[in-house]
Amino acid sequence: MSKHLQIRKVAVLGAGVMGAQIAAHLVNADVDTVLFDLPAKEGDPNGIVNKAIANLGKLKPSPLATKERAAAITPANYDQHLELLRDCDLVIEAIAERMDWKRDLYGKVAPFIADHAIVASNTSGLSINGMAEVLPEAVRPRFCGVHFFNPPRYMHLAELIPCKGTDKAVLEGLETFLTTTLGKGVVYARDTPNFIGNRIGVFSMLSTMVHTEAFKLGFDEVDALTGPAIGRAKSATYRTADVVGLDTMGHVIKTMADTLPDDPWREYFAPPAWLKGLIDNGALGQKTGAGVFRKQGKEIQVLDPSRGEYVASSGKAADEVVEILKTRDPKEKFAKLHASDHPQAKFLWAMFRDLFHYSAVQLEDIAETARDVDLAIRWGYGWKQGPFETWQAAGWQQVAKWIQADIDAGKAMSSAPLPGWVTDGRDGVHTAQGSYSPSAGKVVPRSDLAVYQRQRFPDPVLGEQPRHGEVAYENDGVRLWHDGDGIAVLSFKTKMHTVNDAVLDGIQEAIGVAERDFQAMVIWQPSEPFSAGADLAGAMGLLKDGKVEAFNDMVANFQATSQRIKYSMVPVVAAVRGLALGGGCEFQMHSARTVAALESYIGLVEAGVGLLPAGGGLKEIARRVSQASGDDLFAGLKPYFEAVAMGKVATSALEAKQFKLLREDDVVVFHQHELLYVAKQQARALAESGYRPPMPGRNIAVAGDVGVATLKMMLVNMLEGGFISEHDYEVSSRIATVLCGGEVDRGAVVDEEWLLRLEREHFVALAQMPKTQERIMHTLKTGKPLRN
Template sequence: MSEKLLVRRAAVLGAGVMGAQIAAHLTNAGVDTVLFDLAAKDGDPNGIVLKAIANLGKLSPSPLASKTLAEAIVPANYDSGLELLKGCDLVIEAIAERMDWKQDLYKKIAPFVPTHAVLASNTSGLGINALSDVLPEELRHRFCGVHFFNPPRYMHLAELIPARTTGKAVLEGLETFLTTQLGKGVVYAKDTPNFIGNRIGVFSILATIHHTEQAGLGFDEVDALTGPLIGRPKSATYRTSDVVGLDTMAHVIKTMADTLPDDPWHSYFASPKWLEALIAKGALGQKTGAGIFRKVGKDILVLDLAKQDYRPADRIAAPEVVEILKLKDPAEKFAKLRASEHPQAKFLWALFRDLFHYCAYQLESIAETARDVDFAIRWGYGWTLGPFETWQAAGWKQVAEWIAEDIVAGKAMSSAPLPDWVFDGRDGVHGTEGSYSPTRNAKLPRSSLPVYKRQRFPDPLLGERFDPGETVFENDGIRLWADAGDDIAVVSFKTKMQTVNDQVLDGLQEAIGIAERKFAGLVLWQPKEPFSAGADLAGALGLLQAGNVAGFEAMVANFQATSQRIKYSLVPVVAAVRGLALGGGCEFQMHSAKTVAHLESYIGLVEAGVGLLPAGGGLKELAVRASNAAGANGDVFAELKNVFETVAMGKVSTSAMEAKELGLLRGGDVVSFNAFELLHIARAQARGLAERGYRPPLPARRICVAGDVGIATFRMLLVNMLEGRFISDYDNEIATRIATVLCGGEVDRGAVVDEEWLLELERKHFVELAQQPKTQERIAHMLKTGKPLRN
């Protein structure tokens, strides 16, 4: 068994964009972190770092999981702070991409790096072996490259690049730390320029630029083709370049040109004239307000090379090409793209052909297996399928023949031959036994490192299937399953966006009954994000529009009964949350014995946005918690202030940590950093509770409420907001009703009520609001546009 890397304290060298954000994410993960930079010439010597830390709070999306974490980062400088390195177990260098600067810094810090610490460079493409050459002998086996993708909190990919001298135990310890503690997907890259992600990703962009010109297409047209239609992010190609920064793009292209002189595609490693012209004008993309695209008022304009000016960005993917791309069978899709005479179809075929060609040709030099390439592109660039998966899905042999034909015909970007292994009779590079490694001429299985045993369902590659467990019970709404011999059952929803309808409610109650009889605990977990987008609004609106108020009220009562069933289950129910947990989804986890939330959990009681209030027991639960927190002689109203605003404004947390601050998660709930470990952690929590002889809480029969005085105080706050036009009259009505339920209704301040009283209040106000035309308008608008209506 390899030794664990114990990280009590870490240091990040370089407080630039990446360094500061890496420090932020280490801090998110509870690692005591020191951030270094040059000493400031004037004022506080740590001024440069302090400015970088202050800037973290202004970035969107936020690198910090909670704004309060900024003050935990320790600022330091290289002149007076190097002694601090002696207490560090992990040192990550993230200064500018200059070999000489990095080497100079290594010489300076080497005497202070402890003999057990790991030193890693977050370079995006410089040689790891060349960097290692300047290190003293005793540090070399503890040095490697670790390339985080930007932004480091959100991007799953981390490339690990060993130097020739790096120790195996060091790499395994770092891989384990990156996976569990920082939530990363680790890919091993060979020490070649730009490693895997940027080597293939930037080649794909260069190929797109080349084929855009060849096909005479507009930049907006290409973005319409190279986004979601082919399983890539909405920002597609040219918008992504604007977001990254055109100067950064040009720098990466130049790095490829300088460092890869023998690459058969080298002649394409050059910035096009139009890119250089934009940079010369200072139009660097999003950060300067103009680049390939430009926003004028509400209009999006795009650069038109023929006109040498901007024009409206209105060119779209041609309907006949969209029809081809919508085909379910990838083999048929690629055959039609290749056969089509439409310029957009010809463009797409050429783009895929050259990408496949490049990946196959370079695979042996840049990665150990095809798996590493596909994961690097999926996790680093957000593609649904990696290049090799796409090729394999489309029919490996046929596509390989087509590529070879195009190479001979001089249509491909390079005349370099496809490697022999492409034609050895194979049907692809991924299979049940593993992924192909040209170096070893064999399919290698996934890593057997113990950390991966925590991933019951890892991110699957094409053709990979993981045992789905044994179904214990199933209806149209849910599936209850367990692994053979396991005493913790798992329940998952089967609805779109994991919304909650009658089948889900009835199924959950049935599942809890089965778990009580046959299992030690139950985990509420979804195979894919989101956890739950809340109640099935379309079904609810249908009941209302049909005038079936009794049916609607029965649905609400059933929702509350399900939440209560979760809370008072005789076995612990643990909610495993990731992605959105809105409305009823949030309420279910509030009633669980414990929640395990992935860091990227966006939790909220958002009913006010559709003209309703939470009525799945959420407001009741907040009132119970306020009463418990206030204690015998405390101020219940003071405990309600924060949560009232959260609910009335429909706030959604930007992280699991912020959900705790908003009162939507409890202090004792667990935050997990790796989404693929969530189920493992939740089952362990359920088992731990069961092992301790779990009993549900006793029924809450003595809930102290804020009563009429609390309601009146909230109404005064709302009057100010109404007069300041921060809220509409209807917002005011909804918020008043929320306050009424939270405060236990028009009873005396300090009155004692029970849960049933509060649930009845929830139901009453929910059903009354639901019958209002303005609420029905809000629901219909949300269903149609996905956005809230302020009426």
């Protein structure tokens, strides 16, 4: 196996839910992919696969970064196309969770697998060694498990499970491919049932169900307690079960019961009576329209297991418990939970106690280090902290004493003793040097594999000390810092990285510092989003006080900041992930280059609040169209106009390229923790190539009055058809006017200043209209748009 594993072509075996979505994510990443399944019994032999590919376009959220990517998947079936496997560098098996079916398939495909190809099973919990037994001796060193979490495009976790003979170079090559090409967070798991994520995650759900019953709480009440209130996903416990599918949940529980005969908690590995009842009745959760929850008209209903019927959902966390959960210091919070007599608090303590107990007892069996468990749960289940981090933050020794006392008193779910290392005087399992490994009996540092050198800020676990660079400039809005490598990095300090006066002034100052002391500058945020746009609340304050002049000046300053980014003497590269809306989108449009994570949601959304983009965005579109469209300016403007007037947000960086909000030569990266590294490399390459800012835009040909009239005609039809409101018409007409350069002749030539003045005038006029102000206030209050 060469040091650099080259994966040019991949085969996915099985076009079910997971197989088809894995194939989708591979083509998102420009990997040539063949998707196999059984031949159809009638019609086109590839019918099963073609149907699965067609279905990808209907799924929400979409597994495809753009709809067109579906056509890149090559359909195939096992009867006609096994020869195609000979060209594949990686074969991922993703058929149903049946060991006999998987082993049969391996027997069928083994003769066609290339001598260098890696073979991996995407199983969620079956034995990797059990599968390896049926493979030819020569293939076994190239075989392992790769467990993608569902949905594979969005879930960060991929568990890598070696079998006894897997070659280390194979694992490292595959780990690198999964990390950089597919953007995954890789965790090594031991070959034990359900691996790490589902072993701990499903146990946590099972113990939650046990304690729900013990403390006589409602399912909706438990979801109010076990979601964001304790740093977990919004779908909490029972909604998660509905989304995953109650049949799937039942299957995973059965797998645990069948394959873990010696687990000290085994008596609990059975679906509760209510769960069995729902499955038997075909109420399998979201996919069947009813599960633990169901929607009746507008009302959300929840199952009441004592009555065996659905009732209106009204359960919530008690005020006393909400106050405990708001406690900032985790030690104090857990002490209050442990001491409280409130049933909800007692439930939460019992749930955490049994999770900590189970994780400690199983750690040595399922993983190399505590870090692997915590990252698997964070990346696979969306928790802010894994079980060991939560325990360590809450005071390791004190919590261990409480757990032991509950075990001794028979209150814990199992009487299994805590492992000796838990109570050996330690303060926890994570340190600045690494995380504890029971099998090695010491702290083990993170992997030093080359791919991880690209991650300047990898996801830190508690106790790890991220390095925060040296500050070169700072004000209330921004921080400019560097690593001593000649590239300055600018980060915003505001909530959601919104743009206020301090950010605007800070960007302009920072560019001055970068021009003086650095080769280039990157705008990058240590956490999502890139920027949710202008600070609307602050801007509205000026108008409320009647300070129209000051409001106009603020807009002018926004435009000046965009222009400062564009005409900086050193390249400014925008490193985008998450939302880049409004002003955030405009800043990246003005940068020398954008490096965007695949999961970037970019859009000029001002129309939704009754405004138009006025940070230079419309000026920039007019300039791009003038440069690219030759004589037919209108054809170039039309798709932009539709995107801006409708406030469209791209659902991926690749779609943002289709919307032309990203440029063709902008770079898309799949791993968000590699974003800063790649942006710095791009910035350095631009600087080393003798970078000069573009020439000022003095000769911009515009569509003029004819363009405005043509766009308005489209709007009149929409208004008369009832598709837009009078105020939507007003806003969109003004967007059309600015994009077309105002009331000038078709093909007239204007400069950037002309377009910026138009943007500013129309923005300020719209901002003073009562309907726009209603929209803004509604959005600030509810976070949702108002169509008035």
